[in-house]
Amino acid sequence: MNHSTQKPLLGVNIDHVATLRQARGVDYPSPVAAALLCEQAGADGITIHLREDRRHIQDADVYEIAKQLTTRLNLEIAATTEMLEIARKVKPFWVCLVPEKRAELTTEGGLDVANQIDYLSDYISQLQKVGIKVSLFIDPDETQVKAAITCGADAIELHTGSYAEQGLAGNVESQNAELERIKAAVAIAQQTDSELLINAGHGLTRDNVNAIAQIEGIYELNIGHALIADAVFSGLAQAVAMMKAAMYHQG
Numbered sequence: 001m002n003h004s005t006q007k008p009l010l011g012v013n014i015d016h017v018a019t020l021r022q023a024r025g026v027d028y029p030s031p032v033a034a035a036l037l038c039e040q041a042g043a044d045g046i047t048i049h050l051r052e053d054r055r056h057i058q059d060a061d062v063y064e065i066a067k068q069l070t071t072r073l074n075l076e077i078a079a080t081t082e083m084l085e086i087a088r089k090v091k092p093f094w095v096c097l098v099p100e101k102r103a104e105l106t107t108e109g110g111l112d113v114a115n116q117i118d119y120l121s122d123y124i125s126q127l128q129k130v131g132i133k134v135s136l137f138i139d140p141d142e143t144q145v146k147a148a149i150t151c152g153a154d155a156i157e158l159h160t161g162s163y164a165e166q167g168l169a170g171n172v173e174s175q176n177a178e179l180e181r182i183k184a185a186v187a188i189a190q191q192t193d194s195e196l197l198i199n200a201g202h203g204l205t206r207d208n209v210n211a212i213a214q215i216e217g218i219y220e221l222n223i224g225h226a227l228i229a230d231a232v233f234s235g236l237a238q239a240v241a242m243m244k245a246a247m248y249h250q251g
């Protein structure tokens with residue numbers, strides 16, 4: 001299928017709704033309700049990352065979201081035995097394999113696919129055997145793109161974190177260089193495997209997303225932190241009004 005001329009889809013990462021809930025150890029805000037609201041608002045899919053340390057999304061969230069979604073669930077996991085078992089039970093539409101370090105605030109770099117081709121080929125086929133499509137989160141780097149294709153991945157997700165960081169630091173030249181790296185990685189992926197889907201994500205905001213969304217051949221963007229941060233401000237005025245109404249109503 002040729003996806004190169006269509007506009008990219010939006011996958012919304014709702015991990016930080018769960019972060020807010022876990023900060024208090026209560027049962028709100030509900031990531032399930034957030035997922036359904038995002039779908040109603042036009043999200044093309046929902047992404048959640050079940051981390052080994054369960055710092056935000058919990059196992060029960062994964063099962064419930066998988067049950068209730070009407071679009072597609074993209075489950076991010078580290079390529080461990082524990083996560084393989086969970087993914088094969090949940091059967092999300094997509095699994096995205098990401099590197100994971102306990103001490104990191106968020107996923108720092110892409111997966112080093114080139115150095116674990118045999119392990120990842122087997123891991124991917126175990127997921128594909130139960131009908132799950134597999135994406136690999138990699139840096140925009142030729143070696144990693146080709147290694148992902150060798151492993152039999154259905155998609156790659158290009159890490160846009162460096163591009164975003166350079167923008168935040170005001171380094172326009174470096175940010176442009178990162179953009180060119182991403183474009184080059186897209187071109188290599190297209191030349192090497194025309195069936196491979198090409199996603200991108202990490203650190204995308206309303207300020208930096210357009211240049212990435214304009215790249216021909218990008219299938220889907222996965223966006224979380226900045227979108228949830230925007231939601232605070234688009235919802236805060238209404239939340240104040242709702243609280244006042246709750247305070248003052250009679251009866």
Ligand code: PXP
Nearest residue numbers: 107137201202203222223224225
């Ligand atoms: N894609 C992947 C593979 C990720 O790990 C993350 C962060 O969990 C995202 C996209 C979304 O990044 P952000 O929250 O910075 O938008």
